[in-house]
Amino acid sequence: MPVIAVIGAQWGDEGKGKIVDMLAEEAKVVVRFSGGDNAGHTVVNPLGRFALQLVPCGIFNPETTCIIGNGVVINPAVLINEIDELNKRGVDTSNLVISDRANLIMPYHILLDGLEDEARGAKAIGTTRKGIGPAFADKVARYGIRAGDLLDKETFLVRLRSVLDHQNLILTRVYEASPLSLDEVYQQYCQYGERLAPHIKDATVMLEEALNREELVLLEGAQGTLLDPDFGTYPYTTSSSPLAGEGCLGAGLGPTEISRILGVFKAYCTRVGTGPMPTELEDETGDLIRERAHEYGTVTGRPRRCGWFDAVAARHSKRVNGFTGTAITRLDILDTFPGLKICVGYKLDGKTIDYFPASVTALDKCQPVYEELPGWQAPTTDIREYQQLPAEAQNYITRLEELISCPANFVCVGPERSQTIQKTAIF
Numbered sequence: 315m316p317v318i319a320v321i322g323a324q325w326g327d328e329g330k331g332k333i334v335d336m337l338a339e340e341a342k343v344v345v346r347f348s349g350g351d352n353a354g355h356t357v358v359n360p361l362g363r364f365a366l367q368l369v370p371c372g373i374f375n376p377e378t379t380c381i382i383g384n385g386v387v388i389n390p391a392v393l394i395n396e397i398d399e400l401n402k403r404g405v406d407t408s409n410l411v412i413s414d415r416a417n418l419i420m421p422y423h424i425l426l427d428g429l430e431d432e433a434r435g436a437k438a439i440g441t442t443r444k445g446i447g448p449a450f451a452d453k454v455a456r457y458g459i460r461a462g463d464l465l466d467k468e469t470f471l472v473r474l475r476s477v478l479d480h481q482n483l484i485l486t487r488v489y490e491a492s493p494l495s496l497d498e499v500y501q502q503y504c505q506y507g508e509r510l511a512p513h514i515k516d517a518t519v520m521l522e523e524a525l526n527r528e529e530l531v532l533l534e535g536a537q538g539t540l541l542d543p544d545f546g547t548y549p550y551t552t553s554s555s556p557l558a559g560e561g562c563l564g565a566g567l568g569p570t571e572i573s574r575i576l577g578v579f580k581a582y583c584t585r586v587g588t589g590p591m592p593t594e595l596e597d598e599t600g601d602l603i604r605e606r607a608h609e610y611g612t613v614t615g616r617p618r619r620c621g622w623f624d625a626v627a628a629r630h631s632k633r634v635n636g637f638t639g640t641a642i643t644r645l646d647i648l649d650t651f652p653g654l655k656i657c658v659g660y661k662l663d664g665k666t667i668d669y670f671p672a673s674v675t676a677l678d679k680c681q682p683v684y685e686e687l688p689g690w691q692a693p694t695t696d697i698r699e700y701q702q703l704p705a706e707a708q709n710y711i712t713r714l715e716e717l718i719s720c721p722a723n724f725v726c727v728g729p730e731r732s733q734t735i736q737k738t739a740i741f
C-alpha cells in the first residue's frame with residue numbers, strides 16, 4: 315500500500331487538515347512530520363469542528379495510529395491540553411504515538427521567540443510566538459531536549475542543567491531578561507513526562523511494520539511550501555521544512571516509500587505574518603475574500619492577507635515538491651465574483667518572468683501579470699459531482715491544472731468532510 319504526502323502548497327492554511335481527515339478514513343497511520351503548535355489544522359466532521367495544533371488529523375478514525383514524528387517540535391503543555399480537549403469531546407487518543415526523537419519546546423524557547431522577533435523591529439517576521447524557531451535552532455545547535463529524555467528523570471536532569479545554564483546566559487546577558495529556575499522547569503517537565511510516557515515510542519519501527527503490512531500511510535504536512543526556509547520567502551519563513559522531502563526525514567522513512575504527493579492549494583492565496591506576497595489585494599476585493607472566507611489565523615486570530623491565485627508561485631511549489639496531484643480548496647469562496655484573476659507571470663525591472671525569485675527584495679518588486687477569467691456567480695456548496703459545477707468553475711479549475719501542470723484530484727466547496735468533490739483518482 316502506498317504512502318501519500320499531503321503538502322501545503324502556498325503560505326499555509328490551505329485546508330490540509332480537511333484533506334487528511336478525509337483520506338484518514340482509509341489510512342492505518344497518519345504522521346505529522348514538521349512544524350509544531352504554530353499549525354492549526356481545522357477539521358469539520360460528524361463529531362464537530364476541531365482545530366488541531368499537534369495531534370495528527372487522523373485521530374478521528376479509531377483504527378488509525380497517529381504519530382507525532384521526530385520532525386515536529388512539541389510543546390508538551392499544548393499537547394496535553396489538546397489530548398484532554400479531544401477526550402472531553404469523545405475522541406479516543408489511545409492510538410497517539412509521540413516519537414521519542416521529537417524535540418521539545420521549552421519555556422525559554424517561547425521567551426526567546428518573542429524577544430528575538432521584537433529585537434528585529436521593523437523587520438520582524440511576525441512569528442506565532444510559540445517558540446518554534448528557537449526550538450528548531452536548538453535542535454541543530456545540539457541544545458535540544460527530546461521527548462525520549464523525559465522517560466529517564468536522572469539523565470533528563472543532567473541534560474536540562476547544562477542546557478539551561480546556556481539558555482539563561484542568553485536570556486540574561488543578551489536580552490537582560492530574568493533567568494529560569496532549573497527546579498521549576500524540571501518539576502514541570504517531569505510531570506509532562508509522566509503524563510505523556512505511555513505515548514512516547516520509537517515511531518520508525520511502527521512505521522516500518524505498517525509498510526510491511528502494506529497499509530496506507532499519510533504524511534501530514536504543516537505550514538506551506540512558501541514558508542520553507544530554503545524555497546520560501548526567506549527570511550520571512552518558518553523554521554522547519556513543510557516540503558514533501560521533509561516528509562521522509564521528519565517521519566523516518568526512505569524517499570522511495572512515498573508514492574503520491576498531494577499539493578493542497580486554496581483557490582486564491584492567503585498569508586499571515588510579514589514577507590512578500592505578489593498577489594496581495596489591499597483593497598475591497600481582498601477584504602471581501604477575507605470576510606467571505608473568515609480568513610483569520612486559527613492559532614493567532616490575526617487577519618490573513620488575501621489575494622488572487624498565484625500560478626508562478628504554484629509552479630515553483632510543484633517543482634520543489636514533485637506533486638503528483640492537487641486538492642483545490644475553498645472554491646466556494648469565489649462563488650460571488652463576476653470575474654477572477656490568476657497571476658501568470660511577474661513584471662520585474664521591466665521584464666516579465668515566470669519563476670519565483672529567491673530574493674525577497676526582488677519578490678517585493680514583482681508586479682503580478684494577470685489573466686482574467688469569468689466568474690460563475692452561483693452557489694457551489696451543495697454540489698457533489700464535478701460535472702455539476704458551473705462551466706466557468708470547471709474552466710477555472712482546468713486553467714489551474716494547466717498552469718500548475720498537475721491534475722486536480724479533489725475540489726472542495728465547503729468545510730465539511732462531505733463538501734469535497736473527487737475529480738480524478740489519486741492512483
Ligand code: IMP
Pocket residue numbers: 325326327352353354439440441442443444445446447536537541550551552553586587588
Ligand atoms: P513561526 O513558524 O511561528 O516561527 O512563524 C514564522 C512565519 O510563519 C510567520 O509569518 C507565521 O505567521 C507563519 N506561520 C507559521 N505557521 C503557520 C501556519 O500554520 N499557517 C500560516 N502561517 C504560519
